[in-house]
Amino acid sequence: MRFPFEKQWTIPDHPPSHPDCFVIPSYALKDRTTPTKPTIAQIEVAAEWWKRFPESALIMCTGDNQRLGLSNASVMAACAVHLGVPAVNVIEEDRSLNTYENLYYAMQIIRERNFLQPTLVTLDLYTRRAVATARKMGWEDFYWLSVYSPGEPAYGYKWFQTHSRFTLYLYEVLAMVYSKMVGWV
Numbered sequence: 001m002r003f004p005f006e007k008q009w010t011i012p013d014h015p016p017s018h019p020d021c022f023v024i025p026s027y028a029l030k031d032r033t034t035p036t037k038p039t040i041a042q043i044e045v046a047a048e049w050w051k052r053f054p055e056s057a058l059i060m061c062t063g064d065n066q067r068l069g070l071s072n073a074s075v076m077a078a079c080a081v082h083l084g085v086p087a088v089n090v091i092e093e094d095r096s097l098n099t100y101e102n103l104y105y106a107m108q109i110i111r112e113r114n115f116l117q118p119t120l121v122t123l124d125l126y127t128r129r130a131v132a133t134a135r136k137m138g139w140e141d142f143y144w145l146s147v148y149s150p151g152e153p154a155y156g157y158k159w160f161q162t163h164s165r166f167t168l169y170l171y172e173v174l175a176m177v178y179s180k181m182v183g184w185v
Contacts, residue, residue, distance in 0.1 A: 006169065010124045011131065016143035019056050021091075021115040022046040025102040025130065026062035026072035027123055028154035028162045035072075035079055036162050038123045041149035043076055046121045047083040049145070058085060059109055061093040061102040066156050099175070100184045103134050120144040125165075125172045132176075132185035 024046050027038040035043065046058050058080055062072035071094035080090050091109060096102040110118050118139070122130045124146035131144055151164040161171045179185040 006125070006165070009128060009169065009172070010146065011128050013145050014143045015145060016117050016119045019049060019053050019117045019119045019143065021057045021059055021110060021113070021117070022049060022119050022121050022145075023059045023061060023103070023106045023110075024076065024121045025096075025099060025106075025126075026060070026065075026076055027126065028158040029066055029068060029072055029075055030152065031155055032068050032070060033075060033078075035076055036154050037152040038147075038149040038162065038168070039072075039076065040079065041147040042121045042123060043079050044083065045145055045147045047080055047085050049119075049121075050085050050089065054089075057089050057091055057113070057115070059091045059093055059106050061106050062096055063094045065097040066154070066158055068155060099130060099133055099179070100137075103130070103137055103139070107137065107139065116141075118142045122146060123168070124148050125168050129172060129176050129179060129185065133179060136183075136185050 024042050028036045030036050060073040060076035064071050073092040073094040077090045077092050081087050093105045096105050127146045151162050151168050153159045154162040
């Protein structure tokens with residue numbers, strides 16, 4: 001269910017014309033084998049775009065930031081493969097623990113592999129912060145796609161953050177404030 005402030009917070013998509021890679025930062029995992037609904041929605045959108053551009057890669061981003069003993073990227077990669085994306089098209093970025101690191105390490109992969117049209121795939125409430133962070137880092141000529149998803153409690157300390165659309169929104173507003181304070185946006 002949407003609430004009144006969402007429309008003012010979200011930003012319009014900037015879709016790519018010929019994407020060669022999709023960067024999907026994890027929003028959270030429910031457990032050691034299952035992403036939360038927001039993360040699944042991101043993977044599903046990236047997989048749908050991959051079907052249109054099968055030469056593209058999906059960069060799954062996030063290490064073990066929930067202390068589950070495995071990276072979020074590995075669980076996300078398994079989900080993408082389950083949706084029909086060949087494992088050879090899935091890249092696991094498993095070192096990052098936050099948005100800044102997600103984008104930093106993803107950019108290293110993008111440069112190493114000479115990808116020309118990176119496209120962020122994020123939860124709609126998270127897109128504003130992800131795009132602002134990427135711009136501050138110096139990303140150029142990049143695109144983004146937003147996905148809507150209801151909230152769903154995640155494992156551990158992320159339980160409240162991902163619990164509902166409202167808590168997702170509150171988290172993103174606070175995360176934007178924090179990101180401004182530390183100079184990420």
